[in-house]
Amino acid sequence: MTERRRLLALLPAAAFVVAVAIGPAAILLGRGIADGGGIAGLATLLGDPLNRTAVANSLLQGALSAAGAVVLGYPVGLYLGRYAGPRGGVLRAVLLVPFLLPSVVMAFAIEGLFGPGGTVGAVVPAVRALGSGLGGIVAANVIFNLPLVALLTAVGVESASVELEDAASALGAPPSRVYRDVWAAPSLLGAAAGALVTFLLSALAFAAPLLLCGARCYTIEARVWSLDTVLLEPNAASALAAVSVAFLAVPTALYLVLSHRLRVGRSGRPRPPRPIRGAGPCGIVAVTVGVVGVVVLVLGSVLYRSLAGGGSGSGAAAAGWLALGSPRIAAATGVSVAGAVANTVGFAVAGALVALLLGIVSGFALKRAPGAARGLPGLLFAPLLISPIVLSLALATVWGPVVAGPGSWGLVVAAQATLALPFALESLWVALRSRPAGPREAAEILGARPFVAYLDTDVAGSAGALRTAVLFAFALCLGEFTATYFLTSFATPGFATLPVVLYDLQGPGVRLFAAADAVAGLLVLVSLAVLAAVALGGRRVEL
Amino acid sequence: MSSSELLRVDGLCVDWDGRPVLRSVGLRVGANELVVLLGPNGSGKTTLLRTIVGLERPSSGRVWFDGQELRDRPTHRRGIGLLAQEPALFPRRSVAANVAYGLEVGRRPPAEVRDRVREMLALVGLAGFDDRPPTALSGGERQRVALARTLAPRPRLVLLDEPFAAIDVERRAELLGDFRRALRATGTAAVHVTHDREEGFLLADRVLLLWEGALVQSGPPEAVLRRPVTPAVARFLGYNVLPGADGPVAVEPHAVRLGPPGTGAVDAEVLADGPTGSERRTYLLAGDGRRIEARRPAAAPSLSPGTIVGVTWTETVPIGAAVGAPV
Numbered sequence: 001m002t003e004r005r006r007l008l009a010l011l012p013a014a015a016f017v018v019a020v021a022i023g024p025a026a027i028l029l030g031r032g033i034a035d036g037g038g039i040a041g042l043a044t045l046l047g048d049p050l051n052r053t054a055v056a057n058s059l060l061q062g063a064l065s066a067a068g069a070v071v072l073g074y075p076v077g078l079y080l081g082r083y084a085g086p087r088g089g090v091l092r093a094v095l096l097v098p099f100l101l102p103s104v105v106m107a108f109a110i111e112g113l114f115g116p117g118g119t120v121g122a123v124v125p126a127v128r129a130l131g132s133g134l135g136g137i138v139a140a141n142v143i144f145n146l147p148l149v150a151l152l153t154a155v156g157v158e159s160a161s162v163e164l165e166d167a168a169s170a171l172g173a174p175p176s177r178v179y180r181d182v183w184a185a186p187s188l189l190g191a192a193a194g195a196l197v198t199f200l201l202s203a204l205a206f207a208a209p210l211l212l213c214g215a216r217c218y219t220i221e222a223r224v225w226s227l228d229t230v231l232l233e234p235n236a237a238s239a240l241a242a243v244s245v246a247f248l249a250v251p252t253a254l255y256l257v258l259s260h261r262l263r264v265g266r267s268g269r270p271r272p273p274r275p276i277r278g279a280g281p282c283g284i285v286a287v288t289v290g291v292v293g294v295v296v297l298v299l300g301s302v303l304y305r306s307l308a309g310g311g312s313g314s315g316a317a318a319a320g321w322l323a324l325g326s327p328r329i330a331a332a333t334g335v336s337v338a339g340a341v342a343n344t345v346g347f348a349v350a351g352a353l354v355a356l357l358l359g360i361v362s363g364f365a366l367k368r369a370p371g372a373a374r375g376l377p378g379l380l381f382a383p384l385l386i387s388p389i390v391l392s393l394a395l396a397t398v399w400g401p402v403v404a405g406p407g408s409w410g411l412v413v414a415a416q417a418t419l420a421l422p423f424a425l426e427s428l429w430v431a432l433r434s435r436p437a438g439p440r441e442a443a444e445i446l447g448a449r450p451f452v453a454y455l456d457t458d459v460a461g462s463a464g465a466l467r468t469a470v471l472f473a474f475a476l477c478l479g480e481f482t483a484t485y486f487l488t489s490f491a492t493p494g495f496a497t498l499p500v501v502l503y504d505l506q507g508p509g510v511r512l513f514a515a516a517d518a519v520a521g522l523l524v525l526v527s528l529a530v531l532a533a534v535a536l537g538g539r540r541v542e543l
Numbered sequence: 544m545s546s547s548e549l550l551r552v553d554g555l556c557v558d559w560d561g562r563p564v565l566r567s568v569g570l571r572v573g574a575n576e577l578v579v580l581l582g583p584n585g586s587g588k589t590t591l592l593r594t595i596v597g598l599e600r601p602s603s604g605r606v607w608f609d610g611q612e613l614r615d616r617p618t619h620r621r622g623i624g625l626l627a628q629e630p631a632l633f634p635r636r637s638v639a640a641n642v643a644y645g646l647e648v649g650r651r652p653p654a655e656v657r658d659r660v661r662e663m664l665a666l667v668g669l670a671g672f673d674d675r676p677p678t679a680l681s682g683g684e685r686q687r688v689a690l691a692r693t694l695a696p697r698p699r700l701v702l703l704d705e706p707f708a709a710i711d712v713e714r715r716a717e718l719l720g721d722f723r724r725a726l727r728a729t730g731t732a733a734v735h736v737t738h739d740r741e742e743g744f745l746l747a748d749r750v751l752l753l754w755e756g757a758l759v760q761s762g763p764p765e766a767v768l769r770r771p772v773t774p775a776v777a778r779f780l781g782y783n784v785l786p787g788a789d790g791p792v793a794v795e796p797h798a799v800r801l802g803p804p805g806t807g808a809v810d811a812e813v814l815a816d817g818p819t820g821s822e823r824r825t826y827l828l829a830g831d832g833r834r835i836e837a838r839r840p841a842a843a844p845s846l847s848p849g850t851i852v853g854v855t856w857t858e859t860v861p862i863g864a865a866v867g868a869p870v
Contacts, residue, residue: 029774163629163631164632165626166593166598166618166625166631166650167625167627167631167689167692168625168644169597169598169617169618169619170596170598170619170621170625170693170695171619171624171644171645171648171692171693172619172620172622172645172648172649172696173619173644173645173648174617174619174648175617175619177648178619181633283570286594287748359842466800480621
């Protein structure tokens with residue numbers, strides 16, 4: 001089989017991303033610019049003070065969130081990569097729960113924890129600034145994205161040469177000098193990649209500004225949504241979406257460069273387990289314990305409120321869970337809780353299957369034609385640049401008329417899978433890259449076709465990583481809110497998922513807070529169950 | 544600790560998850576001595592070196608260096624050099640900057656650093672390589688840079704962990720000679736770890752034999768070769784282990800004679816036979832399942848696989864520690 005034919009294995013993943021994300025987004029943005037009066041129209045658009053405020057908010061919220069996530073996530077990443085040892089798997093799983101939670105649950109949890117009536121805010125008035133407004137948005141973004149910074153920092157630490165570190169120590173370099181000369185650069189590379197992705201996800205945050213602050217804190221993402229669905233100005237929305245793509249192009253490109261360098265650092269031959277360097281400096285351990293404590297507090301608070309009925313005002317224990325069967329929910333949100341669960345699980349299973357199939361097929365190209373497949377991760381990370389609102393707007397505009405009617409559920413699956421794909425596949429690719437070529441070559445010499453040999457050796461040997469990738473994709477799809485909310489509200493009514501129901505239950509005119517508490521608790525439990533399955537399987541999620 | 548002892552290890556034990564890796568190892572290394580630590584893969588050689596230099600923590604036992612107990616002293620304050628199989632050069636530092644590293648962290652004056660780097664590079668045959676990046680060097684050259692870097696801060700003892708394992712066979716002999724010369728020239732004592740017995744016996748002032756985590760034999764190369772302590776050690780040292788009047792004896796392959804079937808002490812089937820340079824090597828399988836190696840003159844007749852021959856031997860070496868012999 002020639003290298004060119006092996007590269008055909010890249011086609012499904014590339015075609016999927018181009019058809020679902022890049023193509024529709026390009027059409028949408030092109031139309032938006034053309035219909036909005038070209039470059040002059042863009043200038044007029046940016047002259048609008050609300051749009052300018054949205055741009056400024058995106059910059060401010062992105063920068064503050066990235067800084068906060070690095071300050072807290074970098075020490076945690078050092079602990080994970082260097083000192084955690086066998087404890088690392090469980091710790092990674094706990095830290096990842098917030099990232100897998102729907103952003104709407106995170107906003108909900110922050111308000112319930114630090115807000116004036118919140119679990120902590122009611123007792124400690126000083127923390128109320130973190131319960132709403134800019135402080136609340138940044139707090140939600142930091143807790144949501146901190147696992148990315150920590151795990152990418154840990155990847156950097158693990159890519160540093162143990163042999164070089166030993167040599168430097170034996171030559172008389174004290175620990176601070178060994179840090180400076182051997183593992184500061186790769187760990188900071190990981191932290192910088194984490195900071196950039198935090199900036200991107202925070203500058204494009206949707207649920208947190210919407211729920212914790214309102215219009216004065218809207219990011220570009222929220223403003224695009226507002227222009228399209230509230231103010232009914234689709235051309236202005238498309239034009240502003242084009243501005244957001246330009247705005248995010250540099251950080252996205254930088255992130256791709258840094259993550260590529262991180263991947264290169266860990267793609268070599270399999271290494272023995274990294275030795276654990278003691279228990280870790282007190283400062284690093286203290287920050288790690290503090291961060292884990294906050295994560296546990298956030299999750300515990302959501303679960304507590306779901307059981308205690310704290311948000312309902314009634315105070316009746318488990319009132320929310322009992323209210324989940326109420327017909328009022330279906331009347332208010334357009335779907336029963338059972339229906340929302342079925343939608344959520346159905347979409348997540350479909351999204352995970354898409355990720356599984358594309359991961360296995362593209363992994364073949366990655367393994368057999370690694371040079372040519374170098375651009376693949378970049379291609380799959382393109383949706384970061386497009387953002388969930390722009391993606392769903394593009395899908396609804398370009399594909400909506402084609403798949404109108406019952407088939408439109410496919411748009412939700414496509415959007416969820418596109419957004420989950422790059423994060424989910426990294427776990428699989430790291431495992432595939434480290435598989436030795438020997439068994440696959442032996443299978444081919446014994447007569448197996450190249451793809452069969454790949455399945456029988458590389459894929460079969462990466463079964464644990466495959467399961468992790470599928471579970472991670474499942475959890476990411478399960479927690480996706482922004483694109484799902486947009487699509488289920490307009491293009492595909494009747495397909496609302498649990499995060500969408502949770503948002504609607506708190507909306508004006510509905511205000512079923514006890515049921516909302518229970519739905520949030522349910523989502524936390526599902527995320528915990530998925531990550532427990534990953535941790536108990538002895539695997540770890542890679543980023 | 545006597546004044547001539549540079550390193551002393553007593554009762555050193557290392558456990559990994561409850562599995563003993565080193566079992567009460569004790570050894571002494573004198574100033575300027577080159578000790579070779581010999582043992583099969585997995586016998587604990589690397590772990591012993593890493594424990595001495597402070598990269599592994601022992602579960603019990605003590606290490607003294609230059610009269611000082613090292614228990615609570617971190618690696619960077621031990622002053623013991625370590626050269627591993629992997630040269631582990633700083634990729635973004637030039638050859639000269641790599642060699643200067645240990646001097647820089649020791650805050651030596653720049654002029655001294657410059658002179659010492661030049662001296663070390665000349666010693667390892669790399670004069671003029673100062674500004675080259677490590678990526679422009681061959682495997683052997685990188686290992687020479689690593690040796691120069693290890694010796695530059697003037698450690699009184701260096702630990703060499705199979706530094707030639709990844710080097711081509713033809714380059715290895717050259718490097719062995721250069722390493723030995725460099726160590727002698729700088730008056731540095733060394734513990735050299737290898738599983739290659741020929742390399743070990745070629746270099747050593749004294750050989751230590753590590754077997755399943757325990758030190759089983761110690762002495763000058765000739766003494767160790769003259770009296771392997773167990774049949775397994777004898778086989779590791781290259782002997783055939785054959786039946787003797789008072790139990791198994793070690794027989795050197797050159798002492799094995801082949802004749803017609805029924806004329807020797809045992810009959811054996813030829814498995815393989817072929818010339819290897821100046822001699823002919825023959826592998827045989829005796830009726831009791833014992834494997835025997837014979838080395839015969841190059842002019843000896845070839846034997847087809849499957850041929851049955853009679854095997855005798857002319858000289859034997861006793862197996863088992865001599866009474867009162869120190870380990």
